[in-house]
Amino acid sequence: MSEPSRGERARLLAALMARFFGSGFWAPLQVLFFVRIAGIPTFTVSMGLTVATVVGLVAGPFIGGLADRYGTRNVGVGVFGFAACASATLVLVDSVPTFLLAITLISIGRGGQAAVSGALVAAVAGDSKLDFRARVYSMQNLVMTIGPVFGGLVLQADDRRWYMVAIAVEVTACLVACLCVATLSTRPTALPKAEHASASALRDRPFMVVSGLSGVLVLFDAVQTVLLPLWVTQRTDAPRWIISAVFIMSSVIVVAFQRRVSAGTEDVGVGARVLRRTAPLAVIALALFFSASYTRDVVTIALLLCGLAFLTWSEMCFAAGEYSLSYGLARDERHGQYQGAFAVGVGLGSAAAPPVVTGLCLGLGPAGWAVLASLLLGAGALVPAATRSASAAIAASRETTRDQQSQSDPV
Structure with a gap:
């Protein structure tokens, strides 16, 4: 090939x-x-x-x-x-x-x-x-x-x-x-039909745990897309143009630095550490956004822009870690199943993020912000251990496959 x-x-x-x-x-x-x-x-x-x-x-x-x-x-x-x-x-x-x-x-x-x-x-x-x-x-x-x-x-x-x-x-x-x-180009079918199991990725519990933790971490995404516009207009004195400015600034940062952040994440251990970094960076951003409701004028704008920089850094770490683990923890020749399965956890987290984030931060006040920060930090802390468990399951699966192949080879 x-x-x-x-x-x-x-x-x-x-x-x-x-x-x-x-x-x-x-x-x-x-x-x-x-x-x-x-x-x-x-x-x-x-x-x-x-x-x-x-x-x-x-x-x-x-x-x-x-x-x-x-x-x-x-x-x-x-x-x-x-x-x-x-x-x-x-x-x-x-x-x-x-x-x-x-x-x-x-x-x-x-x-x-x-x-x-x-x-x-x-x-x-x-x-x-x-x-x-x-x-x-x-x-x-x-x-x-x-x-x-x-x-x-x-x-x-x-x-x-x-x-x-x-x-x-x-x-x-x-x-x-x-x-x-x-x-x-058309490439040979990777997975023999006899070995095909259409939902095997969903039954891979260690892998789905990593996917689920990623689904919790992706709550940060609704902070920029849903919470921040409401927070800026309802709880700060910042001009409304700042909402468009932060979206543009975020896109520029990602375009400029995403490949640098992703460098070296081919190893799943590194990818897990980068994904874990999503949580503290997002929490710093939350603290800056929350503080902006107690300041005025230039200080408010500065806090919002600094918070956006940390939130975008968090986004880039999430993307790099997500890619590293979704590929690195997938079974050989079953990337279609595994990419779809990883998207389940992340997708459910994305779907739940708007009501969860707005309910906590706008509905519960400071306590809600603390709960959101705790959810992020807790999920991030569990990622390395979950990754090690999934890696061990992959290693065991590959060893079993090699044993089966050696037994089937003619003497």
Whole structure:
């Protein structure tokens, strides 16, 4: 099997960037589209999106298992093509049943994309997969910043025709990704069908413990996206433009430094220590944000910007550690299943983060901030031990596989 070329990596990067642009473009529009244009009740939209997200997360490992069995390129083309068709169903949404159908199909497509994208990176980037994944994450931040700018034009127009254009952009992004993935080389099926178990990654308890701890650590993400805008406008005297400034600043920092933070995390022990670092950095950011409610003018702005710097550093450590452990703790030749399974813990944490973070920090006051900090620090402290347990399970599995192969070899 030939070593993946630089051109293949470029084409995979183009596929993922197209996908991220489509997601960034549509994400700020979807709720308003369902509520204002399709006429779906707000509570129904909220609950429907939550349930559909869980369905997509559960589907991820099974779709990843198909990639392990039938080839990442082949299943990747199918998944991105399915995502395009699923997004196209948005034009049909005019009632609760059609809404539920559309978002369920879309969520299944997203769950499959998370698993297959991780497997594609493992297949195409080879030994450089962590550095390549860090590069993807850096570019993702850039593209996900550009997408909402164009989405804002649709929000300003607030017209059904412009929402249809936005849906067309999302469908096109999926199709571009599909075509780019189709140009990748076909590689032999990695996992023999006789050894295939579609949900084996979900039954790998040590691995899922690491995934679950990562799901707790990812609570920090809602601090910037949900809590900070509310905190700045309701509890500080900072100008509202600071909200946009911190998002731009965060993206610039990630683009500039993510690959440096990820350097050396090929070893899972190093990856675990980097992931653990997520917690104290996020707690420092929380302390600075909380302090900003007791200051004024320039001091408030300085505290918010310093807090954002620590929170972004925390984000980069999380990404580096997540990539290191999701790949390093995966069973050989089963990256599709394992990338999908790791996304379950992180995805559930991301889904729970907005209500948990706002409920604690805005609902309980200082005690809530302390509870959030304790959750982060507790999860971070457990990561190294959980990683050692998962590593031991992998070593035992590989030893068993070698013994079985030696016994089956002819004398």
